[in-house]
Structures are given as C-alpha cells and as structure tokens.
Amino acid sequence: MSESDQNILVMEGISKAFPGVQALDDVHLTLKRGEILCLVGENGAGKSTLMKVLTGVDQPDSGKITFDGREIQAKSPQHAQSLGISTVYQEINLCPNLTVAENILLGREPHKAGRIDWAKMNVLAQETLQRLLGVDIDVAQPLGSYTVAIQQMVAIARALYIASAKILILDEPTSSLDVNETAHLFDVMRKLKNEGVGIIFITHFIGQIYEVSDRITVLRNGKLVGTYETASITRVGLISKMIGRSLAEFDEMSKIKLESSKHIRSDALLQARELGLTGSIQPFDLDLHAGEVVGLAGLLGSGRTETASILFGVEKPDSGSVSINGAVVQDHSPLGSIKRRVALCPEDRKASGIVDDLTVRENIVLAMQANLGWFNYLSLKTQYEIADRYIKLLNIATPSADQPVKNLSGGNQQKVILARWLATNPQLLILDEPTRGIDVGTKAEIQKLVLSLAEEGKACIFISSELEEVLRTSHRIVVLREREKVAEFSGEVDENTIIHAIAGSES
Amino acid sequence: MNKSTKSSFKWRKVTESRLFFPIVALSLILIFDFLFIPGFFAIENRDGNLHGSLIDIFRNGSTVMLLAIGMTLVIATGGVDLSVGATMAIVASVAGILMNPSALRNEVFFVTDPNYTFQPLWVVIITALLVALLCGLWNGVLVAYMRIQPMVATLILMISGRGIAQLITNGLRVQITYRPYAYIGQGWVILPFSLYIVAFVFVITWLITRKTAIGMFIESVGINFRSSFFSGIDEKKIKLVVYTFCGFCAGIAGLVASSNIRTSDASNIGLTTELDAILAVVIGGTSMSGGRFSLLASMVGALVMQAITQSMYAIGVPAFALQAIKAVVVILVILLYSEQVRDFVRRISAVKKEV
Numbered sequence: 001m002s003e004s005d006q007n008i009l010v011m012e013g014i015s016k017a018f019p020g021v022q023a024l025d026d027v028h029l030t031l032k033r034g035e036i037l038c039l040v041g042e043n044g045a046g047k048s049t050l051m052k053v054l055t056g057v058d059q060p061d062s063g064k065i066t067f068d069g070r071e072i073q074a075k076s077p078q079h080a081q082s083l084g085i086s087t088v089y090q091e092i093n094l095c096p097n098l099t100v101a102e103n104i105l106l107g108r109e110p111h112k113a114g115r116i117d118w119a120k121m122n123v124l125a126q127e128t129l130q131r132l133l134g135v136d137i138d139v140a141q142p143l144g145s146y147t148v149a150i151q152q153m154v155a156i157a158r159a160l161y162i163a164s165a166k167i168l169i170l171d172e173p174t175s176s177l178d179v180n181e182t183a184h185l186f187d188v189m190r191k192l193k194n195e196g197v198g199i200i201f202i203t204h205f206i207g208q209i210y211e212v213s214d215r216i217t218v219l220r221n222g223k224l225v226g227t228y229e230t231a232s233i234t235r236v237g238l239i240s241k242m243i244g245r246s247l248a249e250f251d252e253m254s255k256i257k258l259e260s261s262k263h264i265r266s267d268a269l270l271q272a273r274e275l276g277l278t279g280s281i282q283p284f285d286l287d288l289h290a291g292e293v294v295g296l297a298g299l300l301g302s303g304r305t306e307t308a309s310i311l312f313g314v315e316k317p318d319s320g321s322v323s324i325n326g327a328v329v330q331d332h333s334p335l336g337s338i339k340r341r342v343a344l345c346p347e348d349r350k351a352s353g354i355v356d357d358l359t360v361r362e363n364i365v366l367a368m369q370a371n372l373g374w375f376n377y378l379s380l381k382t383q384y385e386i387a388d389r390y391i392k393l394l395n396i397a398t399p400s401a402d403q404p405v406k407n408l409s410g411g412n413q414q415k416v417i418l419a420r421w422l423a424t425n426p427q428l429l430i431l432d433e434p435t436r437g438i439d440v441g442t443k444a445e446i447q448k449l450v451l452s453l454a455e456e457g458k459a460c461i462f463i464s465s466e467l468e469e470v471l472r473t474s475h476r477i478v479v480l481r482e483r484e485k486v487a488e489f490s491g492e493v494d495e496n497t498i499i500h501a502i503a504g505s506e507s
Numbered sequence: 508m509n510k511s512t513k514s515s516f517k518w519r520k521v522t523e524s525r526l527f528f529p530i531v532a533l534s535l536i537l538i539f540d541f542l543f544i545p546g547f548f549a550i551e552n553r554d555g556n557l558h559g560s561l562i563d564i565f566r567n568g569s570t571v572m573l574l575a576i577g578m579t580l581v582i583a584t585g586g587v588d589l590s591v592g593a594t595m596a597i598v599a600s601v602a603g604i605l606m607n608p609s610a611l612r613n614e615v616f617f618v619t620d621p622n623y624t625f626q627p628l629w630v631v632i633i634t635a636l637l638v639a640l641l642c643g644l645w646n647g648v649l650v651a652y653m654r655i656q657p658m659v660a661t662l663i664l665m666i667s668g669r670g671i672a673q674l675i676t677n678g679l680r681v682q683i684t685y686r687p688y689a690y691i692g693q694g695w696v697i698l699p700f701s702l703y704i705v706a707f708v709f710v711i712t713w714l715i716t717r718k719t720a721i722g723m724f725i726e727s728v729g730i731n732f733r734s735s736f737f738s739g740i741d742e743k744k745i746k747l748v749v750y751t752f753c754g755f756c757a758g759i760a761g762l763v764a765s766s767n768i769r770t771s772d773a774s775n776i777g778l779t780t781e782l783d784a785i786l787a788v789v790i791g792g793t794s795m796s797g798g799r800f801s802l803l804a805s806m807v808g809a810l811v812m813q814a815i816t817q818s819m820y821a822i823g824v825p826a827f828a829l830q831a832i833k834a835v836v837v838i839l840v841i842l843l844y845s846e847q848v849r850d851f852v853r854r855i856s857a858v859k860k861e862v
Contacts, residue, residue, distance in 0.1 A: 335739035352733045357798045362723055369720045370739035377720045
C-alpha cells in the first residue's frame with residue numbers, strides 16, 4: 001500500500017485569518033487510517049480553527065484538503081458529517097431537554113407508518129450506547145438529568161451513530177471526565193482505531209497524549225511546529241515544543257509554594273461550621289487562613305462545586321453557619337459575598353462566567369461595578385485603566401479592551417474572568433476548575449498567580465480535577481467523596497495517600 | 508493594495524454600526540417619497556411654526572418613539588412588553604375622567620368651555636403617570652419575581668387593560684376639551700410640542716443608561732443572566748425597574764395620544780402600537796433575545812415605521828391595506844438582520860471583488 005492510500009486525510013497549506021488575528025498560517029496535517037493523532041498546542045494555537053476548517057464551520061483562506069483520495073471542502077458541519085467526518089465538541093452541544101435517545105438519533109429517527117417509532121428508537125439508542133461505549137443508562141430520560149460525563153458519552157455516541165465515520169474528531173472530550181470515564185473513553189477510541197477509523201484527539205492532558213496516541217501534531221500561534229511519533233518524543237520535549245519556552249519555571253513552583261507557606265496567618269479568615277445543604281453537600285467544617293491555598297480534591301460530583309456555591313452564596317445553606325473575619329454571614333448571595341470581598345470563578349465558564357457579547361473591558365469591571373452600585377459609575381477612563389492593567393498582568397491575548405469577549409480563545413476568556421474577580425480586590429478567592437480546557441503554559445501561569453495572591457495575604461480555595469495540580473498549588477488539601485468532606489491533609493502529602501482518600505480505601 | 512484594504516475596513520465599520528440599516532431604510536423611504544409624492548418635502552411656515560409632511564412624520568411618530576424608548580430597554584433584558592398599548596388606554600381613561608368626571612354618573616356630558624377641568628392639569632398628569640408606573644410595576648413583578656415568561660406576563664395586562672380602561676370611564680368615551688391638556692399632543696412651538704417631550708424622555712433615558720452602570724447591567728442581564736447573577740448583579744431588580752420604566756413611557760405616550768384625538772377612547776387608543784414599538788426596536792437592531800441596545804437606532808426605527816405609514820397614505824393606499832404593506836417591510840428587515848442573508852451578501856460581494 002502506498003503512503004497516499006494510508007492517509008485518510010491530508011491538509012496542506014491551510015491558512016485562515018480573522019479580523020486582527022492570523023489564526024492559521026500554512027498548516028499541514030496528515031491522518032492515517034486506524035490512527036490516533038493528538039493535536040496539541042497552547043490556547044489560540046489554532047487547534048480549534050483547524051478543526052473548524054476541516055468540518056466546514058469556517059472556510060479556509062487558502063490550502064487544500066484531501067480526504068479519502070478526493071479533494072474536498074466541507075461547506076457545513078452537516079456536509080462534513082455526510083462525507084464521514086464526525087466531531088464531538090468540547091462544549092457539549094446537545095439538547096438537555098430531549099431524551100438521551102432523541103439526542104442520539106435526532107434527524108435519523110426510525111419511522112413506522114409515517115410516525116416516529118419511539119420503542120425502536122429507544123432500543124436503538126440503548127444498543128448504540130451499550131455496544132459502542134459500554135454505557136448502560138435509561139435512554140428515555142432527559143439528557144439534562146445526567147452528569148456532564150454521561151452527556152459527553154452521548155455526544156460521542158451520536159457522532160459515531162450518525163455517519164459511518166471515517167474520521168472522528170474529539171475536541172477535549174476528557175476535560176469533564178473522571179479517571180474511570182476517561183479510561184473507558186480510551187477503550188472506545190482504541191476499538192474504533194482497530195476498525196480503521198482515523199481519530200484526531202485534542203487534549204491538554206499530557207498524560208493522556210502518551211496513553212493513547214500514535215502521533216502528535218504540535219501547533220503554536222497558528223503555525224505548525226511539527227509532527228512527531230509519540231514513542232520518540234519525551235514529555236519535557238513535547239511541552240517545550242508546545243510552549244516554546246524553558247521548563248525551569250515548572251520547578252519554580254514548589255519553591256514559591258514553600259516560600260509562600262511562611263506567610264500563612266494563624267487567625268481564621270473563614271470559618272464554616274456544620275455548613276450544608278440537603279441534597280447538595282453534607283454539613284462540613286472548614287477553616288481558612290489568610291495567605292493560604294486550600295485545594296479541594298475529589299471525583300466529579302463529589303461535592304467540590306457545591307462547596308464553592310455555598311461558600312459564595314449562589315446556594316443558600318439550610319444548616320450550619322459561616323463566618324468571615326469573625327462576623328456570621330446573614331446575606332447568602334453573590335452580591336453579599338462580593339461585599340465581604342469573597343470571589344468565585346465558576347466552573348462553567350460559558351454558562352456562568354463570561355457575558356459573551358460584552359467587551360473585555362466590560363467583562364472585567366462587571367463585578368466591581370456591581371459592588372459599587374448602579375449610580376456610582378466608573379468613568380470610562382478608569383474602566384480602560386483597570387482593563388489594560390489586567391490585560392497586561394494576566395497576559396490576556398486580545399487586540400484591544402473593546403473586543404467582544406466571545407472572540408477570545410477559551411484560556412483568555414478564563415483570564416478575563418479571573419481579572420473580573422481580582423479587580424474586586426478579594427480577600428478570599430474561590431477558583432473552581434480555573435485551568436479547565438487551558439493549555440500547559442497558561443495553567444502554570446494561573447497556578448503561580450494563585451500562589452502569589454496567597455503571598456499577598458489572600459486566601460484561596462483551589463478546585464481541580466487534576467490531582468497533580470491541586471498538590472502543586474495547595475498548602476492544605478480537603479478531600480470530598482459522595483458529597484461529603486472525608487479527609488483533610490496538610491504539609492507534604494504524596495499523591496497515593498490522597499487517591500486512597502478519594503477512592504475511600506485504607507492505604 | 509494597502510490603501511484599498513484600509514478603506515474597505517472603514518466601510519465595514521460603517522455597515523456594522525447599529526445605525527446603518529435603520530438609516531438606510533429611512534433614506535430609501537424618503538427617496539421614494541421624493542420621487543412619487545409631490546410636495547412631500549415642502550415645509551411651510553405658519554405663524555412661526557413649521558408644518559409639512561416631514562414634520563408630521565415626527566409628530567405622528569412621537570407615541571411610537573416614546574414607547575420604543577421603554578421597549579428598547581425591556582427587549583435588551585431579553586423580554587418584551589405587549590401591554591404598552593393597553594397601558595396607554597388606561598392612562599387616557601384616568602386622565603379623561605379626572606378632567607371630566609361626568610361619565611361616572613353615567614351621563615355623557617359635553618363640556619363646551621375649553622377652560623373647564625375637574626382637577627388641575629398637574630394632578631391629572633401626575634395621577635395618570637403614577638397609574639402607568641403601577642402598570643409597569645405589575646409587569647415587572649410578574650416577570651422578575653414570579654418568573655413568568657415576559658410574553659405571557661404582559662399579555663395579561665394587554666388583554667385586561669382595555670377592560671380596566673372601560674371600567675374607569677364606566678364604558679363611555681370621555682371627551683377631552685380642556686385646552687391646556689390638548690396642547691400636549693397638538694401644541695406647536697416652532698416644532699410640535701410632543702417632539703420636545705420625546706427629546707426630553709430620550710435624553711434623560713440615554714443619560715441614565717449610558718452615564719450610569721444601568722445600561723451595562725441591562726445588557727449583561729440580557730446576554731447572560733446567570734453570569735450576571737454570579738457577578739453580583741441583582742437581575743430581578745434590573746428587570747423590575749425596566750418594566751416599570753416601560754410602563755411609564757407608555758403612560759406619557761397615552762397622554763400624547765389622548766390629547767391628540769381629544770378623547771379617551773379605551774378601545775382604540777394605542778391599539779396595536781405595542782407591535783409598532785417592538786418593530787421599531789427590532790429595526791433599530793436590538794436582538795429580541797436581549798443584549799446590546801441602541802436607543803438612537805430605535806428612534807430611527809420608529810421613524811421608519813411612521814414614514815412608511817405616512818407615505819402609503821400619501822400615495823393613496825387605503826388604511827386596511829396598510830398592515831399588509833407593513834408586513835412586507837417587516838419581512839425585509841428581518842431578512843436584513845439574519846446572519847445567513849448577511850453572510851450571503853458578504854460572500855457575493857467578496858466574489859465580485861475577486862472578479
């Protein structure tokens with residue numbers, strides 16, 4: 001078999017510009033049949049744009065795409081799908097109010113006598129999930145009643161079902177999955193690979209790249225850095241290719257952490273006593289000191305986000321109390337929390353973080369202005385000053401402060417939300433998955449930022465699905481399991497002890 | 508090369524402006540008028556006051572302009588207020604009955620003295636506007652605190668409003684003869700007096716929304732109310748205030764309209780004006796799903812609506828056919844704003860450039 005037959009997809013010289021940004025510049029990519037190719041790079045490296053060009057969401061300015069021996073240019077995602085290119089996006093775009101079966105078979109419903117055959121539809125959906133992914137759930141339930149992880153699985157099932165896909169694109173499918181679910185997904189991917197499907201896998205988890213991929217294509221700032229055999233490149237080598245700078249700063253982290261731990265104050269900034277909400281989180285005690293970073297570890301659905309919501313006042317607790325600087329909190333609301341100088345970067349950036357049509361400037365000053373009230377309006381000059389200061393401080397990549405925030409890449413949007421909360425000058429900062437869907441370089445930046453904030457005397461609660469990250473940034477770690485606080489570790493702990501605590505087995 | 512890309516970039520900036528489409532639409536109508544209606548642009552000076560078809564567009568458009576101001580803010584929060592026409596009727600009835608309460612005794616009493624009124628003018632206006640505020644407050648409570656969908660919530664007052672208006676006047680039409688009241692809609696100080704009212708309300712609203720944080724909060728709530736809530740914005744309070752203000756604007760519009768026709772006609776005042784106001788806002792480029800808004804563009808939108816009406820009458824289109832013509836305009840506008848059509852136009856112009 002010649003090399004051109006092996007390749008299911010060849011993208012050559014792809015370029016694409018958006019107003020003010022050259023998103024892709026002469027990028028090449030090849031994908032073989034029965035191969036898992038990882039596409040990696042920092043935020044704004046052009047991974048998503050490249051995939052959008054392939055799937056017809058965007059049209060390239062120049063370049064040639066050869067798929068299965070024929071030159072193609074998909075006009076729309078539907079068109080791409082009909083050709084055999086299926087995509088599962090990072091943000092799940094299914095209908096939460098429809099049932100699982102309806103979501104999987106939407107547009108492909110089985111018919112009987114001119115009407116939808118519901119019974120057959122449910123059986124088909126059930127089979128598809130079971131056979132392809134080994135997931136056994138009630139497919140007649142609304143999708144929204146399942147966890148994000150299950151929803152992700154349903155999205156994959158839909159992508160696979162719709163067309164006999166020759167190429168499957170997975171855009172950060174694992175960012176909301178826990179360890180078991182990820183392992184499960186990888187099994188599915190390997191199975192598909194053996195059936196000859198070419199898979200393009202976009203992820204930020206370095207470990208996963210090595211676990212599952214055959215080759216790696218690295219992009220940086222819209223340009224191709226290179227394509228490498230996974231077996232032939234080391235992790236350190238790969239990361240330095242991705243971020244294009246020295247790794248020394250990763251080692252700095254532990255030094256910074258040690259240094260900052262000297263500044264932890266002894267009196268409690270926040271004291272939660274028997275704080276809980278029925279059906280959300282079991283009553284727990286928690287003390288936080290100024291200058292301290294406390295990590296919340298646990299699996300998906302263990303109650304991490306719920307803890308954050310109660311502390312910030314998104315949900316009102318029905319038992320116990322919480323006091324800040326010794327004063328018991330009466331007004332459980334986001335605005336009340338802002339006034340007490342507590343901030344929360346929420347887990348779901350798109351739904352409860354950014355206001356996408358507003359500009360970067362407006363997004364940054366939003367919480368600060370809410371605290372000042374309706375009439376105490378910050379002058380435009382002050383707003384620009386604040387925005388520019390944080391754009392510089394956090395390295396937010398944007399043409400200007402007047403750019404609508406929806407035009408920014410995911411990581412930069414996350415930084416804008418961080419800026420929004422830093423601008424309120426909080427004494428307690430709760431960060432719920434601040435590094436989700438963010439590249440390695442920005443991750444390290446945010447982790448360092450958290451520690452430097454602690455050094456300034458702020459307290460932080462750091463929530464992440466990546467245990468390594470929690471360990472690296474936190475002075476103290478609280479472990480949650482099944483909506484209950486189960487353990488607390490301070491000082492140096494090794495990963496194993498915590499994994500055992502999360503799993504609920506004695507070490 | 509460099510120069511041409513620079514100039515096309517500027518052109519794009521112009522076409523993307525919120526004011527671009529409404530102004531283009533208005534210009535097209537005026538060009539049509541210029542070509543087909545002789546004397547449309549003639550402005551006459553009568554005793555120092557200006558009269559003419561052009562002035563009439565402004566004068567007759569003043570109620571829709573007033574409604575569009577409030578409606579813009581409501582739509583920007585992602586809602587809609589269908590009850591403004593009914594609110595106008597209620598306000599007209601309240602004002603009428605305060606000046607001429609004979610209807611309460613179930614008798615139609617024609618006051619002939621143009622200087623007679625039962626209550627002084629300031630009591631009439633303030634009471635009427637307070638009632639309008641109450642109507643808006645009612646909508647606001649239903650939408651913000653009872654979490655009823657805006658369309659359903661305001662439908663309640665839209666339907667019951669005219670009944671309430673009839674109840675107030677005992678089911679009778681109240682003639683309004685008090686001359687100072689008639690001045691609101693019919694007075695003239697070089698330009699029609701109602702235009703000064705519109706200008707005043709517009710400027711105040713613009714200042715309040717753009718020189719305080721309220722405008723940004725309204726947009727933020729309209730775009731993503733959950734993110735706004737997480738950022739500490741009291742989304743319910745914003746909605747309450749906006750609906751109340753919309754009621755207030757409808758109140759002023761009700762005063763102007765009733766003064767104009769010199770009667771409080773509960774079944775006809777403000778009939779279907781809620782739709783004109785909504786259209787004015789949509790023509791002004793504010794999305795029905797909420798978000799970014801422009802008061803000025805809504806004003807131009809209101810003028811577009813009025814200019815169409817006026818032009819159709821002038822070329823002799825009968826009143827009953829007018830709604831059909833408006834429908835055509837609505838379809839055109841909605842097509843202009845649809846992303847698909849815009850993309851299509853862009854693609855075509857891009858192809859042309861390449862050729």
